[in-house]
Every structure is written in structure tokens, then in C-alpha cells.
Amino acid sequence: MKRMVLGRTGLEVCRLGLGGIPLQRVSEAQAVETVRHAVEQGVDFIDTSRAYSTSERRIGLALAQTDKRVVVASKAQAKTAEKAWADLHTSLAELQRDYIDIYKCHFVADEAIYQKVISSGGAYEAYQRAKNEKLIGHIGITSHNLDVLDRALDDDLFDVIMVCFSFLEPKAREEIIPKALEKNVGVIAMKPFSGGVIEEATLALKFALSEPGILVIPGVGRSDLFDQNWKVFLDAEPLTDSESARIAELRNSFDKVFCRRCDYCQPCSEDISIQTILGIRSSVKRMGRSQLEESFLWKAVEKARNCSRCGDCMTRCPYGLPIPDLIEESLAWLDEDE
Numbered sequence: 001m002k003r004m005v006l007g008r009t010g011l012e013v014c015r016l017g018l019g020g021i022p023l024q025r026v027s028e029a030q031a032v033e034t035v036r037h038a039v040e041q042g043v044d045f046i047d048t049s050r051a052y053s054t055s056e057r058r059i060g061l062a063l064a065q066t067d068k069r070v071v072v073a074s075k076a077q078a079k080t081a082e083k084a085w086a087d088l089h090t091s092l093a094e095l096q097r098d099y100i101d102i103y104k105c106h107f108v109a110d111e112a113i114y115q116k117v118i119s120s121g122g123a124y125e126a127y128q129r130a131k132n133e134k135l136i137g138h139i140g141i142t143s144h145n146l147d148v149l150d151r152a153l154d155d156d157l158f159d160v161i162m163v164c165f166s167f168l169e170p171k172a173r174e175e176i177i178p179k180a181l182e183k184n185v186g187v188i189a190m191k192p193f194s195g196g197v198i199e200e201a202t203l204a205l206k207f208a209l210s211e212p213g214i215l216v217i218p219g220v221g222r223s224d225l226f227d228q229n230w231k232v233f234l235d236a237e238p239l240t241d242s243e244s245a246r247i248a249e250l251r252n253s254f255d256k257v258f259c260r261r262c263d264y265c266q267p268c269s270e271d272i273s274i275q276t277i278l279g280i281r282s283s284v285k286r287m288g289r290s291q292l293e294e295s296f297l298w299k300a301v302e303k304a305r306n307c308s309r310c311g312d313c314m315t316r317c318p319y320g321l322p323i324p325d326l327i328e329e330s331l332a333w334l335d336e337d338e
């Protein structure tokens, strides 16, 4: 139960991996120490991305200091083959490796992007070439949109999918996770704390780990936080009745405020990335405000100030979120936090 084979990749790993987002938020020394500590304890799967600023480099520095075998996965948001090839080579250099076990098409938000990625001249082509040249072992895809992952499973082009899975976002276990496991596609469950929205980490992790056959990768930047997760993993206690009741209570309280990042509300006439803005508080928590201000996310914040409150997005949100109000609250929070 503590180890698993990640689908058709054949890679055997510990069911609790390490997510690389928060490693960019702490000092370099602390990030390196956290990765080394996790690997010493027994973690042998680490996930990162070109999009996580210093994360790849810090993981590379840490892994250069250990002889332990660690499966490394990274990803890039490139859509074209040319950009994907360049990004992959940057990842290889930053991670100090000549081979990356799994490289994924990152944040494939919708069907149009998916088609671009898999078509001739798209990113997938570059990763196939990289696989043939033994620069990577397997190709994966990440998306917050379950329809995209469903399509990817039908097309059968990917060895691994990465999907949001938490007690606030449990939908993947209805169809996507069983379908992937049936096709022997590896499943990496990201965001077990829903991107920092769930503060009761033990509860969140117990829930995610209770789903069989999936690899769970909570992101942490500090060793003490890693230890808390590791203890939950080692204890492997099932959810108690009172914990299940608490989960139901939290689900209820977040129901009309938590954005599931599915993008069904798009397109917005003002070109606002709604899910980015509704998740901006957790992005600040995970990345730190200064990194956020330097990233592409800040442009999304500026665009969000143009929300006309037309309400079109609300007619498309399957969760009935009061989107213009939530945008206003997020912007007010950011302005107050300055």
C-alpha cells in the first residue's frame, strides 16, 4: 500500500511524493534541505515545472547531493514543438540531469489548447522526439479540466495524467481516475490541499491517500511541514466518522466560494482569467507576493480590474459561484495586503 507502480511507466514509487511549487517560496538553502530531508525519509518521486521559477534548480542542487534513486517529473506550458524543445533543455540543465523520467504538457486548459499541443508542430511532437532520443522516459499531461483529461485518455497518447484531487475537488474519482487506471495510465493527484485553501492538512491528506492507485504529491517548502505529511502517510489511518463529518462541513462552507479551476465559465468578454483571480490568495500563499508580482499572474490581476459585472460567466459556472463578487473580494484582499 505504501508503494505503487505508476501505470504503464512501470516506475515503482512511494505513494507520497513531493510537489515542487512551495520550494520557490523559501530560501534556496531551506529548499535544498527540504528536498534532501524528504529523500532521506524515503520520498522517491518529485514533481516540478518550468513554471515554478527556482524550483527545478533547487531540486537539481538537492539531488546532486544524494545517491538515492529519485523519479523526477517536470513539465512546461509550451504549446509549440520549438518552445517545448527549448523548455525541456532548460529543465534538463536546471535539474542537472541528462534524463527526466516524466515530462508533461502543463496546464492544458481547454480543448483548443489540447488540439494545439497534440497537432503537428505542437509540444507533443517535441516530447516524442525527446523520448526517442532518451532525454525523457514518459510523456504526461496536466489539466484542471476533466473533459481535457477524458479526451487525452481516449486518444491514449499519454503515459501519465496529473489531476486535481482533494475533498473539495473529488470529482476525478467518479470517471477520470477509474478510466486512467483501467487503461494503465499513471495518475498523479495534485493539489491535495486545493492549492492551500484547505488548512486542515491532515484531514486533506488522509482523504487523498484513501483513494487507491494514485500518487499523491503535496507541495511543501519546509522539512517540518514535510514531516507532518510523512507521519500521516506512515500512520495510514482511515478517516474517522468525525473526520468525515468535518469534511462534509468544510465542503458545505466552501461550496459557493471555492473555484474548481475548470474554466467552464470562459470566455470572458474582458479576457479575465477567472480561475487565476479566484485562486490568487492561495497563489500568494504558495509563491509569496513578490514572486507573484513578477510573474504572468500579475497581468491577470490588472485585467481583472476591468470586470464589467456582465454576469455571462455565472451562467456557465456549474457550481453557481458569484464570480464578479468573488473577483471584487480577491482584488480588495490584494489591495489591502499591499
Ligand code: SF4
Residues within 6 Å of the ligand: 267, 268, 269, 270, 271, 272, 274, 306, 307, 308, 309, 310, 311, 312, 313, 314, 323, 324, 327
Ligand atoms: S462578469 Fe466579469 S469576469 Fe464574468 S464574464 Fe463578465 S467581465 Fe468577465
Ligand code: SF4
Residues within 6 Å of the ligand: 258, 259, 260, 261, 262, 263, 264, 265, 266, 274, 275, 278, 316, 317, 318, 319, 320, 321, 323
Ligand atoms: S468560476 Fe466556476 S466555471 Fe469558472 S473555473 Fe471556477 S468553478 Fe470553474
